[in-house]
Amino acid sequence: MKRATSHREGQSTFGEAALAGISLDRVDREPLHRQLASELKRLILAQAIAPGARLPSSRLYAEELGVSRATVVAAVDELIAEGYAEGRHGSGVFVAPDLPDHVLRAAEQVAPLAETGLPRPDEVRPFQPAAPELALFPHEQWAKLMLKTWRNPIRELLASPDPLGWAPLRLAIADHLRAFRGMRCAPEQVVITSGAGEGLELLAQSILKRGDKVLIEEPGYVLIRRTFSELGLKTVSIPVDEGGLDIAKGPKDARAAVVTPARHYPLGMTMPLARRLALLDWARARRSWIIEDDYDSEYRYHGKPLPALMGVDDAGVVISLGSFSKTMLPGLRIGYLVVPHDLLPGLSAVMRERGARVSLFLQPVLAEFMRHGHYAVHIRRMRRLYTRRQLALREAIARHADDVLATTPEPAGMHLICSLKNGMSDRDASKRAGSVGLLAPALSDYFAGEPFRQGLVLGYAGFDEAVIDGSIRKLAEALR
Template structure:
């Protein structure tokens, strides 16, 4: 048998690891068939000129993993069933008579889900490597990956056992404490760490709110134009959507009150309206809070990218305007750091803590622990604040470049002006030009430019294209604008 085993004394791999791999390969490939009796450890050690401990280490691992079986008084044999066979299910083709002839039977909720349009606007087949002009994507080229890698390894070495055993559905307590401090200082949010709930991004936050606060048929105010995924979550929960027009002051509370004063929920983006980028005036904010208090309704405040404000001081969150505000506040790290991080947070009033924790527990028990721990270190060591400061400068530069390039290259085709906040701009098409057609032509030219009409439910208006700039370096921005000119010209 020794001739079937390949060991290399000059290799950096330990000899017991090489012996294990050689034996395992011989068994999996059939060179050592099932039922073959292996030499005793002492005999194989002599054949291969190895120490007996080296052979025993390899045998012990193979026994533990099920490749070998020991028979008392007889020896060690190759197992009849190798682990690979137990882990690989045999594909069985169902006979034609057994195949389902009818469509699947769905619940009413399942049928409603199946009928929903895609929650996220399509990128129309543009390759994922193209950043111009994707929405909601931060500057991945400026992500502090080396720092993040160092923090990750430090956290794992320091407290891997605590990370693996973390079971709190509300989230890692040190992270919730860090967030409560950050939100109080930077956003004027009134909360303690017990009110912070770590979630898997804004979509889960919205889903938990709909589950806890809405019954099927309940009315919910939504901004029009507004964020399509939020509308999809509400529709999936059986809510009745009430599209409310948005103007220069944000959601029109008076119009909403005339439409459905009995609504149970209002979903708003007051700091940077999605997609128009306007901020809700103080007058409208107070009117919205007054309505919620008077009717026992709730407000869901999606504060998705308020960190990126380029003119004046940051606007305080709606949640912090009054001590008893009936507001559930939501934020995300997907827009600030990376969409793949999938960590966000909810701040809920004290009387709702218990029910939201139960809803989160039923949804997925808890969010990933290691990412929470690393993010805690990132915040507490000051890296988060420094990263935000750098991104504000970078995004302001990238926005200015996009505006400059558009004014030079897209005159008469697309009107692009600066914005005080956010990560994208609205490019206004000439009157009468269909923005869906323009978006398709842009995609054919290799540029992502979502049509504004996708964000509208009822309101009519001039067509536009949404241009994300945060993830677009200078040369790619210039190239993207050039392609837009070709597509729209």
């Protein structure tokens, strides 16, 4: 009985929400009840009011729309007469669960949203790097926490948001980083951002100035080079080797270095301890900054994730850059910076001047999601899944593409680098992949200068084993 009551209440709310989409014109010659009937038909056909949903009472319609109840009754009677709705004695009026043929034909004449000319989001295609598995995200727990948070929000959620982020989320992130990455950070050191792009922009505006030199890895994350260059910084690309970036090869007057020590992006090597200590010594001696991009460190398939540079930083020279786009949902648009205490005043001043850029709507939900342990469980579950999918990709290459592609296993990450065995350039190979509906970026595109290595960057995390197998078969045919 409780479940049925809840369902009816949900349907009624759905119908009440649709009231906001109704517009009546009192200057129009057409009677108001006919206008209202037409608007309701439009909403029903667009499924803004779902089949089987209970329509709100005539009293509510009359109050919200500023018309008489007689006008509403006349409009609803028209819906019933034409088969759009049905009255149930003692229960109210409901949208017909099965619309008659003439109504369905009318619906076919209504242009769907996809045909309005508005651009559609790009579809995720195999083998898009950094695309997480979306279907297995714990949507039910997330929805419950969202409903709990916003059904009766606390007063602080309705006030002006703190530009530095929702305090409980900052606490949850600090707790997670201490447990997973060995970071010694307090909640006040965590600053919520809309992602890596905003994090880099904030650093450029608060701790750096135009003309400063910033060392970046070659190859590396294109967004870093582009963002800093657009903000007037001079990026200096340092070619990596099997140990990642070697700070000894960079200019002596750089103000910062951006590195991915846990797992280089995109090549995948881990920076050894000696290189890390040399990097820390360089930053201490020159009063420079290390920006540690911790982009997918949670996905390490053998043993615990490696400690972050910030975990061994005694001088307060490391800034950590992180995001939830790869571990949760790309559309979440929540990231974070972890900064030394000395940088907080300047960073806070910049953020308070520009205002909050991250909606407060999802921050408390994410905080509860992490506090209840759902985030840690999801990470562990995806780690096991991605281990299997990396193996599926390697086995598919061995079965279908052994003559054109070669790869080696990786202990972490969401993609593999595949070298080409047929002498084709990686940019030509990437174009051929695109011609058969696949997305396989060329490794050459990650270089600022002349590439010293070629290959295809094949993401596997967001695609099941059957898709991986069929897509490798298709890719191999395109490359032959």
